[in-house]
Amino acid sequence: MSRLIKILKPLTPIMMITISFGVLGFLAAIAITTLGSIAIGDIIGLNMKFSFAEATKIIIVCAILRGILRYIEQYSGHYIAFKILAILRDKVYKALRKLAPSKLETKEKGNLISVITSDIELLEVFYAHTIAPIAIAILTSSVIAYVLYTINPYFGLIAVVFYLIVGALIPILSSKLGSDAGFEYRNEFGNTNSFLLDSLRGIKEVLLFGEGEKRLDSINKNSDKLNEKLEVIKEHEGLIRACTDITIMIAILVTLFAGVELFKSNTIDLGQVIVAIVLLASSFGPTVALSNLSNNLMHTFACAQRLFNILDEVPAVKEVEGNEDLNMDFIDVRDMEFKYNGREEVLLKDINLNIEKGDKVAIIGESGCGKSTLLKLIMRFWDVNKGSVEISNRNIKDIPTKALRKSQSLVSQETFLFNDTIENNLKIGKMDATEEEIIEACKKASVHDFIQTLPNGYKTNVGEIGSNLSSGEKQRLGIARAFLHNADLMILDEPTSNLDTLNEAEILKSIKRESDDKTIIMVSHRKSSTSICDKKVYVKNNTLEFN
Numbered sequence: 001m002s003r004l005i006k007i008l009k010p011l012t013p014i015m016m017i018t019i020s021f022g023v024l025g026f027l028a029a030i031a032i033t034t035l036g037s038i039a040i041g042d043i044i045g046l047n048m049k050f051s052f053a054e055a056t057k058i059i060i061v062c063a064i065l066r067g068i069l070r071y072i073e074q075y076s077g078h079y080i081a082f083k084i085l086a087i088l089r090d091k092v093y094k095a096l097r098k099l100a101p102s103k104l105e106t107k108e109k110g111n112l113i114s115v116i117t118s119d120i121e122l123l124e125v126f127y128a129h130t131i132a133p134i135a136i137a138i139l140t141s142s143v144i145a146y147v148l149y150t151i152n153p154y155f156g157l158i159a160v161v162f163y164l165i166v167g168a169l170i171p172i173l174s175s176k177l178g179s180d181a182g183f184e185y186r187n188e189f190g191n192t193n194s195f196l197l198d199s200l201r202g203i204k205e206v207l208l209f210g211e212g213e214k215r216l217d218s219i220n221k222n223s224d225k226l227n228e229k230l231e232v233i234k235e236h237e238g239l240i241r242a243c244t245d246i247t248i249m250i251a252i253l254v255t256l257f258a259g260v261e262l263f264k265s266n267t268i269d270l271g272q273v274i275v276a277i278v279l280l281a282s283s284f285g286p287t288v289a290l291s292n293l294s295n296n297l298m299h300t301f302a303c304a305q306r307l308f309n310i311l312d313e314v315p316a317v318k319e320v321e322g323n324e325d326l327n328m329d330f331i332d333v334r335d336m337e338f339k340y341n342g343r344e345e346v347l348l349k350d351i352n353l354n355i356e357k358g359d360k361v362a363i364i365g366e367s368g369c370g371k372s373t374l375l376k377l378i379m380r381f382w383d384v385n386k387g388s389v390e391i392s393n394r395n396i397k398d399i400p401t402k403a404l405r406k407s408q409s410l411v412s413q414e415t416f417l418f419n420d421t422i423e424n425n426l427k428i429g430k431m432d433a434t435e436e437e438i439i440e441a442c443k444k445a446s447v448h449d450f451i452q453t454l455p456n457g458y459k460t461n462v463g464e465i466g467s468n469l470s471s472g473e474k475q476r477l478g479i480a481r482a483f484l485h486n487a488d489l490m491i492l493d494e495p496t497s498n499l500d501t502l503n504e505a506e507i508l509k510s511i512k513r514e515s516d517d518k519t520i521i522m523v524s525h526r527k528s529s530t531s532i533c534d535k536k537v538y539v540k541n542n543t544l545e546f547n
């Protein structure tokens with residue numbers, strides 16, 4: 001809670017406006033009913049502070065003010081809330097950027113989507129419907145308790161006791177009883193999202209292996225679990241509401257009883273008794289808002305917890321700031337050792353590799369021996385545990401991340417295409433690429449002719465053709481993207497695994513032709529692919545062998 005409040009600091013002045021107008025708004029509303037009782041008292045001949053006409057005039061003013069004050073309170077309150085949601089989203093995206101790519105690889109995407117969308121959205125409850133209402137309830141109740149005290153100290157005392165029960169005791173007990181339910185619900189919600197997303201992604205496998213019924217069953221079970229959690233929360237909400245209402249009724253009865261006793265003992269007159277009862281009965285609005293709040297708070301804190309977990313996650317590598325360019329000359333891997341967190345065995349050890357500018361290096365080895373990992377270490381997706389990776393005599397850990405990314409391009413086993421036009425997908429390689437440059441890159445990657453056959457050529461949206469693109473076509477688009485990026489170091493992780501021999505030969509020729517002065521590091525199982533390389537390195541027994 002304190003962490004959520006800290007984020008609010010820059011918006012304190014607006015929060016003050018929300019609170020002040022909220023208090024005045026509630027006082028205006030309470031004044032309307034109380035003055036109503038005064039007006040009636042005057043009509044039936046009781047000794048009241050205001051005449052019927054005076055009370056009516058004040059009621060009209062209060063009614064108009066109530067609307068205006070409420071509007072300003074809600075407007076400023078929600079302004080704060082949505083401003084903060086924007087700040088929080090920004091923080092999460094920044095955190096995700098820092099966690100990418102290595103730490104995000106292992107995160108469940110459905111859960112991440114839940115945090116970014118619904119979890120952050122729910123924090124609106126805290127900022128627009130929690131902090132201000134608490135302050136408003138304390139201030140409004142204090143004013144009313146004081147007014148009741150001036151009528152008679154007993155009334156003031158009764159008010160304080162019942163305000164505390166409704167506004168503090170019930171919410172605290174309620175949140176203690178139900179704090180787990182909110183967290184469990186949010187977690188279950190994230191898990192259900194993840195499972196659904198997973199099922200959609202793997203729909204082909206699900207259908208192919210007849211897993212549909214089983215998956216559907218699991219989805220239904222997940223939904224049932226979600227409903228069960230929600231039921232617990234709703235039952236809890238109902239119980240709290242009932243307790244609150246009963247407490248208010250008791251408060252009114254106690255005031256009535258005290259009023260009658262005080263009237264009988266001639267301490268106060270009948271008009272004062274009526275005003276005290278109406279004033280107390282109509283003043284629970286702000287405190288009731290607090291008792292309802294605890295239900296939402298359970299959700300809110302669970303959401304905040306999940307959000308802070310992401311913000312607090314330490315990235316696998318620390319980003320290096322800076323705008324300088326990198327002169328990609330030679331790469332030196334020295335006595336390097338690496339082990340994945342959570343894995344027992346050291347995956348790569350005593351790794352020494354020297355790559356000169358313009359070298360074409362093939363990395364060969366059995367599946368799972370760590371070839372892709374070696375590439376990832378040269379791209380600094382992970383930091384090495386021992387030794388170093390150096391580029392032009394600079395430790396990769398000191399090279400500005402932007403410069404490092406600019407100097408390297410990657411074609412991986414699976415090219416990811418965004419739901420955007422082919423042109424924009426390619427432009428990721430070079431944001432300001434001209435049409436000619438894009439066509440040139442595609443010709444080199446042997447994908448230009450294919451793009452020409454699409455309904456809108458380069459302007460065709462990948463989403464429209466989506467899964468109709470073959471893996472080879474996707475791969476060639478990935479290679480075109482890398483050509484466009486035109487980096488000094490081309491990292492190719494099985495770039496031709498999805499291509500037929502004809503296409504493979506054409507692309508390899510193109511890669512060789514286009515990368516005369518460039519350094520290439522290629523992982524491939526195919527001899528035909530590694531034939532363009534002049535150096536071969538074998539990953540064996542967790543280390544490198546050179547022949």
Ligand SMILES: Nc1ncnc2c1ncn2[C@@H]1O[C@H](COP(=O)(O)OP(=O)(O)OP(=O)(O)O)[C@@H](O)[C@H]1O
Binds near residue numbers: 340341368369373374
């Ligand atoms: N993020 C990760 N966390 C933990 N272990 C990982 C992670 N990524 C890869 N591994 C493990 O590290 C080992 C090496 O993986 P890597 O992808 O580098 O192998 P590879 O030689 O490229 O295999 P392939 O030829 O099949 O692509 C594997 O056992 C893999 O399960």
